[in-house]
Amino acid sequence: MIGNFIYSNPTKIYFGKESLNGLREELPKYGKNILLVYGGGSIKKNGIYDEIITILNECNKEIFEDAGVMPNPTVEKLYEGCRRAKEGNIDLILAVGGGSVCDYAKAVSVSAHCMEDPWEKYYLRMEDVDNKIIPVGCVLTMVGTGSEMNGGSVITNHKQKRKIGHVFGENVMPKFSILNPLYTFTIPKYQMVAGFFDIMSHILEQYFSGNDDNTSDYIMEGLLKSLIHSTKVAIENPKDYEARSNIMWIATWALNTFIAKGKTTDWEVHMIGQSIGAYTDATHGMTLSAVSIPYYRFIMPYGLEKFKRYAINVWNVNPNGKTDEQIAKEGLSRMEEYMIEMGLVMNISELGVKEEMLEGIASGTFIMKGGYKILTHDDIVKILRSSMK
Amino acid sequence: MIGNFIYSNPTKIYFGKESLNGLREELPKYGKNILLVYGGGSIKKNGIYDEIITILNECNKEIFEDAGVMPNPTVEKLYEGCRRAKEGNIDLILAVGGGSVCDYAKAVSVSAHCMEDPWEKYYLRMEDVDNKIIPVGCVLTMVGTGSEMNGGSVITNHKQKRKIGHVFGENVMPKFSILNPLYTFTIPKYQMVAGFFDIMSHILEQYFSGNDDNTSDYIMEGLLKSLIHSTKVAIENPKDYEARSNIMWIATWALNTFIAKGKTTDWEVHMIGQSIGAYTDATHGMTLSAVSIPYYRFIMPYGLEKFKRYAINVWNVNPNGKTDEQIAKEGLSRMEEYMIEMGLVMNISELGVKEEMLEGIASGTFIMKGGYKILTHDDIVKILRSSMK
Numbered sequence: 001m002i003g004n005f006i007y008s009n010p011t012k013i014y015f016g017k018e019s020l021n022g023l024r025e026e027l028p029k030y031g032k033n034i035l036l037v038y039g040g041g042s043i044k045k046n047g048i049y050d051e052i053i054t055i056l057n058e059c060n061k062e063i064f065e066d067a068g069v070m071p072n073p074t075v076e077k078l079y080e081g082c083r084r085a086k087e088g089n090i091d092l093i094l095a096v097g098g099g100s101v102c103d104y105a106k107a108v109s110v111s112a113h114c115m116e117d118p119w120e121k122y123y124l125r126m127e128d129v130d131n132k133i134i135p136v137g138c139v140l141t142m143v144g145t146g147s148e149m150n151g152g153s154v155i156t157n158h159k160q161k162r163k164i165g166h167v168f169g170e171n172v173m174p175k176f177s178i179l180n181p182l183y184t185f186t187i188p189k190y191q192m193v194a195g196f197f198d199i200m201s202h203i204l205e206q207y208f209s210g211n212d213d214n215t216s217d218y219i220m221e222g223l224l225k226s227l228i229h230s231t232k233v234a235i236e237n238p239k240d241y242e243a244r245s246n247i248m249w250i251a252t253w254a255l256n257t258f259i260a261k262g263k264t265t266d267w268e269v270h271m272i273g274q275s276i277g278a279y280t281d282a283t284h285g286m287t288l289s290a291v292s293i294p295y296y297r298f299i300m301p302y303g304l305e306k307f308k309r310y311a312i313n314v315w316n317v318n319p320n321g322k323t324d325e326q327i328a329k330e331g332l333s334r335m336e337e338y339m340i341e342m343g344l345v346m347n348i349s350e351l352g353v354k355e356e357m358l359e360g361i362a363s364g365t366f367i368m369k370g371g372y373k374i375l376t377h378d379d380i381v382k383i384l385r386s387s388m389k
Numbered sequence: 390m391i392g393n394f395i396y397s398n399p400t401k402i403y404f405g406k407e408s409l410n411g412l413r414e415e416l417p418k419y420g421k422n423i424l425l426v427y428g429g430g431s432i433k434k435n436g437i438y439d440e441i442i443t444i445l446n447e448c449n450k451e452i453f454e455d456a457g458v459m460p461n462p463t464v465e466k467l468y469e470g471c472r473r474a475k476e477g478n479i480d481l482i483l484a485v486g487g488g489s490v491c492d493y494a495k496a497v498s499v500s501a502h503c504m505e506d507p508w509e510k511y512y513l514r515m516e517d518v519d520n521k522i523i524p525v526g527c528v529l530t531m532v533g534t535g536s537e538m539n540g541g542s543v544i545t546n547h548k549q550k551r552k553i554g555h556v557f558g559e560n561v562m563p564k565f566s567i568l569n570p571l572y573t574f575t576i577p578k579y580q581m582v583a584g585f586f587d588i589m590s591h592i593l594e595q596y597f598s599g600n601d602d603n604t605s606d607y608i609m610e611g612l613l614k615s616l617i618h619s620t621k622v623a624i625e626n627p628k629d630y631e632a633r634s635n636i637m638w639i640a641t642w643a644l645n646t647f648i649a650k651g652k653t654t655d656w657e658v659h660m661i662g663q664s665i666g667a668y669t670d671a672t673h674g675m676t677l678s679a680v681s682i683p684y685y686r687f688i689m690p691y692g693l694e695k696f697k698r699y700a701i702n703v704w705n706v707n708p709n710g711k712t713d714e715q716i717a718k719e720g721l722s723r724m725e726e727y728m729i730e731m732g733l734v735m736n737i738s739e740l741g742v743k744e745e746m747l748e749g750i751a752s753g754t755f756i757m758k759g760g761y762k763i764l765t766h767d768d769i770v771k772i773l774r775s776s777m778k
Binding site for chain 1: 391392393394395396397398399401402403404405406407408411570601602603604606607608609610611612614615618619631632634635637638639650651
């Protein structure tokens with residue numbers, strides 16, 4: 001059943017090989033001062049930086065730079081970005097990069113004019129935004145988080161060992177996002193496959209919840225099948241435009257609120273993954289891949305019907321002559337084989353997790369209520385332990 | 390491959406049993422003068438009219454009524470609506486009804502302040518809107534057209550025997566739409582199943598085009614499977630909320646531009662159906678159902694791979710030991726059986742089409758270029774004739 005909800009997603013998407021031209025249509029809508037936000041500088045090597053600077057100059061913009069956004073943006077970096085945004089009297093934040101850069105841009109957009117400590121107000125206390133919001137536009141160079149078309153923003157506080165995501169409303173969603181699949185060709189393989197699994201996890205965490213008959217579950221099965229097909233092509237040939245364009249579009253729709261509307265969702269894997277991230281600073285998608293199979297095997301008995309459906313509809317398991325449990329298990333085994341084939345990290349030891357961290361990671365994990373089993377602290381420790389080598 | 394495109398859909402959706410409350414959030418955003426647009430008055434019998442009037446009064450609105458919108462809104466009615474909108478100095482058009490009422494509201498919204506004949510400018514010449522647009526909000530009471538979340542508007546000119554749809558841009562899309570599945574419970578069965586097939590046809594006409602590997606095709610397979618399942622439930626029990634809510638949501642996403650992005654589309658069935666509609670004033674969805682099987686059987690050899698995929702992925706045809714053609718044909722046979730089971734009109738004679746109209750209907754049919762075969766005039770006559778009893 002499609003339950004009660006409000007759907008509103010005003011982000012305008014420019015997609016394709018020529019999509020950077022969308023900047024010329026968007027920039028005139030905003031004031032003069034642009035905060036150009038990016039990461040470690042790879043955009044300077046591949047030419048995207050120069051292209052963007054050219055367009056910004058053509059549009060007579062004043063450019064303020066905020067570089068060095070790290071893969072898991074920190075609260076200290078956020079404070080720095082807020083200072084820059086206020087000093088520059090910024091009219092538009094232009095994020096050029098992957099999900100971390102987009103997340104960070106949204107964090108600065110709500111925090112720059114916040115009168116309190118934004119970490120406390122917007123992340124620890126998860127309050128609604130009641131101050132001026134600086135509009136954000138994105139040029140995406142890495143695929144996975146879906147940050148380009150949602151209100152989500154994850155910030156890490158290493159001192160507090162907390163990595164917290166706040167899903168802000170439509171007024172914080174990017175005004176526009178530019179999605180050029182060519183920009184994703186040069187991502188290193190490790191980051192590429194981590195992004196692939198981030199997408200898959202977004203879909204699975206919305207799929208494995210509820211026992212109703214819900215259109216969104218059918219849509220997610222379609223997205224998953226297309227994702228599995230295209231990632232297999234992309235791992236063989238990362239420059240296959242067809243595969244990379246499909247993956248880019250799936251990533252956006254996996255987390256722009258659409259497939260969650262009218263249904264319950266889980267998100268426990270992300271909660272565990274984020275807690276691991278706070279302890280290890282490991283790549284987000286790999287924290288998810290390392291705990292997914294242990295997690296799904298653990299909760300499978302509590303959502304057997306859905307795991308059976310998943311096996312048949314997504315992994316083409318032939319159900320003839322098998323018990324529901326056998327079918328469901330076979331589905332997860334095929335998923336595991338696929339993940340190994342993709343080169344994903346399958347255990348948390350490889351991410352730097354030590355035995356003595358398990359209790360802390362479990363304690364730092366938010367317990368969600370939408371999955372097939374509400375986990376206890378001991379459940380999480382058990383799941384983590386079965387992901388140790 | 391997901392090709393080049395711009396995606397932007399600003400319509401805000403309020404969905405569910407309590408969704409009419411969304412009106413209270415939306416109305417304060419607009420001026421005082423509301424043009425309340427509706428059809429034959431069924432909303433007065435089922436209480437929706439009274440509920441809306443109460444909310445409009447609570448919000449201190451001045452109400453101007455424009456009732457009597459017919460199933461295929463005519464150009465004469467459009468001229469009348471334009472007069473009312475101008476005389477009332479209307480700030481918001483509130484459409485309460487099905488697709489025809491929403492289509493009509495959008496036609497008035499772009500035409501009221503048009504200095505020329507809007508039929509000629511916006512329908513015959515398909516020009517862009519360059520005059521003031523009156524914002525539109527919708528309360529949907531019938532499901533099928535997707536008009537609640539797109540810029541489409543079909544107007545019929547009986548004198549010219551032309552039924553023409555213009556797909557306007559994002560600035561003409563409804564600002565908000567209220568989708569309450571309960572409102573669809575009382576639709577007469579004939580209109581209900583016609584709406585069901587309208588939805589199916591929207592998806593199929595975007596699916597049966599192109600030979601690339603495209604994520605949208607996977608999504609459409611999911612939508613079709615959910616639609617087939619839920620319509621079978623709804624035909625047995627029209628008051629099954631789960632089924633009706635799924636169908637309502639599928640209808641919206643079948644034609645809000647999403648599944649067409651980055652791929653080619655066909656739309657020839659709609660072109661033939663609209664030409665039949667101009668001759669017979671038959672129910673839109675039934676004109677589509679009456680020509681679909683003849684059309685798809687005719688073009689199947691030109692798009693065999695896709696019809697094979699359709700048979701397997703949507704209709705669960707077992708491909709073992711069969712030729713591609715056998716698989717494809719079996720898929721269309723299962724679709725035909727389903728359509729008969731649903732009580733859809735399977736031939737155009739039943740809609741009042743006579744042998745002597747065939748040439749005229751064919752001549753009045755726009756020829757689209759995105760399908761697996763570009764039809765000739767004779768092809769259309771042949772398809773129409775095989776739909777005669």
